[in-house]
Amino acid sequence: MVTNVPGPSAPFYLLGARLLHSYPMVPLFSNQALGIALFSYADGLYWGVNADWDALPDVHEFVEAIELGFQDLYGAATAARHSRRPPRAARSAASRRAVPAPILVGAK
Numbered sequence: 001m002v003t004n005v006p007g008p009s010a011p012f013y014l015l016g017a018r019l020l021h022s023y024p025m026v027p028l029f030s031n032q033a034l035g036i037a038l039f040s041y042a043d044g045l046y047w048g049v050n051a052d053w054d055a056l057p058d059v060h061e062f063v064e065a066i067e068l069g070f071q072d073l074y075g076a077a078t079a080a081r082h083s084r085r086p087p088r089a090a091r092s093a094a095s096r097r098a099v100p101a102p103i104l105v106g107a108k
Contacts, residue, residue, distance in 0.1 A: 001026055001032060001034075001035045001036070002035075002036045002037075003024075003026060003036070003037045003038070004037075004038045004039075005024060005037065005038070005039045005040075006040050007022065007039050007040045007041040007042075008041060008042070009040075009042065009043060010042065011041075011042040012042075019041075019042075021041070021044070021046060022039055022041045022046055023039070023046045023047070023048050024037035024038065024039040024046065024047075024048035025037065025048045025050055026048060026050050027050070028050055028051075028052060032052075033051060033052045033055035033056050034049070034050070034051050034052070034055075034056060034059070035048075035049070035050040035051070036048070036049055036050075037050075047063075047066065049062070049063050049066075
């Protein structure tokens, strides 16, 4: 089972103490060997992996592969974002230009 639970974007507090992390847990039902849950909280994404160790004794390798995959995705996204950004002088000049009105295709 894989599930994604969107959580709050703002942090929670209890008696002035901030909740730093919140990890989800998926219960395993009969004939189920793996449960994966994602929970977003305060601009973070938290993973919970629950497995039947008899059926998946190498689940730690699966979790490590997820971590490495996300590191690769983050690196690729960061590189792509930085390669598309114009130089600082060009960005400031572009931000001073007027933005044209949108063109509506097929509007009457």
